Amino acid sequence: MSLPLFSKTKHKPFYLETSYYNKMNIVKLSKELMFKQTKKNKAPSWLLTEIAIKKGKELSKKHKVDEKLVLTSLYLAHTIFSPIWKGKIQQNHPKLSSKFAKKYLNKWKVNKNDQEIILNSIEAHHNKVPTKSKTAEVVKNAECFKFVTIEGCLILLHELGLRKTPFEESIDKVKQKMEQKKSLITLTDCKKEAEKNCKEILKLS
Numbered sequence: 001m002s003l004p005l006f007s008k009t010k011h012k013p014f015y016l017e018t019s020y021y022n023k024m025n026i027v028k029l030s031k032e033l034m035f036k037q038t039k040k041n042k043a044p045s046w047l048l049t050e051i052a053i054k055k056g057k058e059l060s061k062k063h064k065v066d067e068k069l070v071l072t073s074l075y076l077a078h079t080i081f082s083p084i085w086k087g088k089i090q091q092n093h094p095k096l097s098s099k100f101a102k103k104y105l106n107k108w109k110v111n112k113n114d115q116e117i118i119l120n121s122i123e124a125h126h127n128k129v130p131t132k133s134k135t136a137e138v139v140k141n142a143e144c145f146k147f148v149t150i151e152g153c154l155i156l157l158h159e160l161g162l163r164k165t166p167f168e169e170s171i172d173k174v175k176q177k178m179e180q181k182k183s184l185i186t187l188t189d190c191k192k193e194a195e196k197n198c199k200e201i202l203k204l205s
Contacts, residue, residue: 027068029108030075043083047155048146049075056142062189065135069114073121073139076101083163085173094129098122127184141190144181148194153178153201171205 038046056074060067080096082089089096098119105115121136123129125143146152153174160170178201182194 026108026110026114027071027075029104030072033104034075034079037079037081041081041083043081043159044078045155045159048152049078051146051149051152051155052143055145056139059138059142059187059190063134063138063187065133065138069117069121069135070138070142073118073125073135074142076104076118077122077125077139077143083159085165094123094126137186141185141187144184145190145194147177147181148185148197148201150197150201150204175202175205 034049035046038044038049052074053071056070057067059065060070077097078093080089080100081093084090101122102115102119105118110118117133117135120129120132121139124131124136125140127140131137131140147156156177157170157174160173161167165173178198182198185191185194
């Protein structure tokens with residue numbers, strides 16, 4: 001009998017299982033691990049993660065890539081993170097998260113080819129290293145897209161408010177993040193939607 005994702009029983013959580021891997025379960029494993037890490041790191045907002053996941057599902061179908069690898073990569077891409085704006089952890093989280101995720105991918109006995117795709121997708125989502133697959137390109141676009149939506153910008157604004165960031169400074173940071181992420185979007189359909197969204201967001205500001 002399968003266990004609920006966040007079961008309160010004494011059984012091992014999914015992300016600690018060593019022989020549970022298949023593509024049907026790797027998303028659950030990654031989701032539980034990211035949920036745990038989000039609570040520990042106090043960032044990023046889980047709502048932002050959900051926006052990226054939703055876009056990842058959409059883009060996976062449009063661009064005919066393995067949805068499970070996309071979602072796994074999106075969940076694992078911020079397993080090491082920090083709420084400190086432009087701090088060392090924030091700036092280096094793709095590499096740090098990749099290193100952290102690799103330990104779990106090995107524990108879950110994920111095959112070498114899938115590991116390479118997932119790890120590159122994590123490392124490349126800020127464009128600091130080149131994407132090596134269409135899957136990684138989809139991951140990068142889905143991750144960036146969360147900050148070119150009205151919902152994503154409002155969530156970030158709220159998060160900055162909770163951190164006692166002055167309002168005008170928060171608005172500037174949201175705009176910076178929006179422009180940064182828009183510049184990293186490469187898929188034609190995403191670029192068009194991002195341009196339209198950003199114009200609407202700037203009207204609100």
